[in-house]
Amino acid sequence: MKTALIQQRYHGSKEATIARTLEMIAQTDAKLVILQELHQSEYFCQSEETKFFDYAETYKEDITFWQQVSKERQIVLVTSLFEKRTAGIYHNTAYVFDHGEIAGKYRKMHIPDDPGYYEKFYFTPGDMGFEPIDTSVGRLGVLVCWDQWYPEAARIMALKGAQVLIYPTAIGYLACPKERHDELCEKENTPEEKRKMREAWIAVQRGHAVANGVPVLTVNRVGSEKDPSGVLEGIDFWGNSFAFGPQGELLAEGSQENEEIIELELDMQTGEEVRKIWPFLRDRRIESYACLQKRFCDT
Amino acid sequence: MKTALIQQRYHGSKEATIARTLEMIAQTDAKLVILQELHQSEYFCQSEETKFFDYAETYKEDITFWQQVSKERQIVLVTSLFEKRTAGIYHNTAYVFDHGEIAGKYRKMHIPDDPGYYEKFYFTPGDMGFEPIDTSVGRLGVLVCWDQWYPEAARIMALKGAQVLIYPTAIGYLACPKERHDELCEKENTPEEKRKMREAWIAVQRGHAVANGVPVLTVNRVGSEKDPSGVLEGIDFWGNSFAFGPQGELLAEGSQENEEIIELELDMQTGEEVRKIWPFLRDRRIESYACLQKRFCDT
Numbered sequence: 001m002k003t004a005l006i007q008q009r010y011h012g013s014k015e016a017t018i019a020r021t022l023e024m025i026a027q028t029d030a031k032l033v034i035l036q037e038l039h040q041s042e043y044f045c046q047s048e049e050t051k052f053f054d055y056a057e058t059y060k061e062d063i064t065f066w067q068q069v070s071k072e073r074q075i076v077l078v079t080s081l082f083e084k085r086t087a088g089i090y091h092n093t094a095y096v097f098d099h100g101e102i103a104g105k106y107r108k109m110h111i112p113d114d115p116g117y118y119e120k121f122y123f124t125p126g127d128m129g130f131e132p133i134d135t136s137v138g139r140l141g142v143l144v145c146w147d148q149w150y151p152e153a154a155r156i157m158a159l160k161g162a163q164v165l166i167y168p169t170a171i172g173y174l175a176c177p178k179e180r181h182d183e184l185c186e187k188e189n190t191p192e193e194k195r196k197m198r199e200a201w202i203a204v205q206r207g208h209a210v211a212n213g214v215p216v217l218t219v220n221r222v223g224s225e226k227d228p229s230g231v232l233e234g235i236d237f238w239g240n241s242f243a244f245g246p247q248g249e250l251l252a253e254g255s256q257e258n259e260e261i262i263e264l265e266l267d268m269q270t271g272e273e274v275r276k277i278w279p280f281l282r283d284r285r286i287e288s289y290a291c292l293q294k295r296f297c298d299t
Numbered sequence: 300m301k302t303a304l305i306q307q308r309y310h311g312s313k314e315a316t317i318a319r320t321l322e323m324i325a326q327t328d329a330k331l332v333i334l335q336e337l338h339q340s341e342y343f344c345q346s347e348e349t350k351f352f353d354y355a356e357t358y359k360e361d362i363t364f365w366q367q368v369s370k371e372r373q374i375v376l377v378t379s380l381f382e383k384r385t386a387g388i389y390h391n392t393a394y395v396f397d398h399g400e401i402a403g404k405y406r407k408m409h410i411p412d413d414p415g416y417y418e419k420f421y422f423t424p425g426d427m428g429f430e431p432i433d434t435s436v437g438r439l440g441v442l443v444c445w446d447q448w449y450p451e452a453a454r455i456m457a458l459k460g461a462q463v464l465i466y467p468t469a470i471g472y473l474a475c476p477k478e479r480h481d482e483l484c485e486k487e488n489t490p491e492e493k494r495k496m497r498e499a500w501i502a503v504q505r506g507h508a509v510a511n512g513v514p515v516l517t518v519n520r521v522g523s524e525k526d527p528s529g530v531l532e533g534i535d536f537w538g539n540s541f542a543f544g545p546q547g548e549l550l551a552e553g554s555q556e557n558e559e560i561i562e563l564e565l566d567m568q569t570g571e572e573v574r575k576i577w578p579f580l581r582d583r584r585i586e587s588y589a590c591l592q593k594r595f596c597d598t
Contacts, residue, residue, distance in 0.1 A: 151450030203547040207506015
């Protein structure tokens, strides 16, 4: 099944960015199309500013809009929206549309909070758990960005029958101002450190594919975005969207510089064959895993 | 701290193999020395034969022997022995010795059973859980071979304070008899499939390093060993022992053909620094991980 990962820049406004997304969607005949995290806007979590909550005011219209796109294009479409649930409760929510129907949603469970990624200010951690979403192309284990570092999230999706793991994401390097020379900034900006970070990000998700015998599809933002508060310089999103098969074999990979439609053939059945050869799920020692439900097992 | 992974062949007898191990240990001044899985003998699990239980008869002497080696060399030594616990209960057990003292043991928890790797015939699954072993060089998360495919095992060791994950292992390609042409054999023997398998094995463990912010050290057997029953052709162990740092950066790697002492500088503290930058443990959603203690979450 033809699948497309839409790796995009932010184009200065919500309208221009969405226009570009629609243009890219129109260029592929993929049946499953995946957009990046918070694809309607800039990655606004670089600073903590109440004005950005306005983006969530259009949440219901946004749903209707992308639902309509999935109907017109006759596709399964994975989106990433800023959900206003009520005053003071907002979520980072992936919505999946299936030929004009709402297939389901996933509220980001693991929320980061690190320099440049102040998501705990904006997003209440998801309260729907890890539930795959059934669609006409298969059962999708949709997770979001920071979730990608957690083997627990991947495993639970697999144990609930997900046939593929899908991560809309927005991750990059913190840009270091030329006039600043503090140690953290210098350290994070050596080419070696940058490569290490990006490769670690790929490695952990490739690991999820192998451990669970499922493909992994990750769509990342690309391009530079300034910190609107001016405290930090900004983020250089590293693109590099990718797809791994159920043995961790590379299926497709995007560039680190450009907007791209990364197309691949996704086989939802190979995972089952791989699990016959490598039956990891057969031998799990579930009676000895209690520690996994603890913060730290120091007692 | 200098660390050595001893990647070895089987030398036709227990005596010759141990003699070679001692020779290799004597060639390094590493403070932490790690031997491969079941390093005293051939990988006897290629067939199910009761005669191989005889190897476990010397279990207590084996402990004393390696304990003495660790004392003479003044090292921390990770060994992998065939434990006879009583008639009918045997374990695949890693013993750790620290300058002549027994630091602790780990009984392999996840036991495979696949063509060429009939371990369920020989080994009762471990009943001691996942407990790191404290030594003079740090708290070691010792696991064994098949455990390496399980993110749960790695995570639990990390949550119990392990500063490094260590995997003695014995894994390779099933050799395909030239006269046989069945589909499985052919499929598993294309260079592409072989590479895919080996890379998956590396990828999943590299993922453990990243997800947990700990180094991972894996020591694998090398060389070809015939199936003594003659049913299968044998296994070509793929060597390729490796070490990753706590961001999944490659620290050292062995060849796929040769016996080797793979030396590296292991820093037990870098993991703590990495966890400050990437605080994955901070954000785990432990109240939503109950599914991890189930076989499959289909209800």
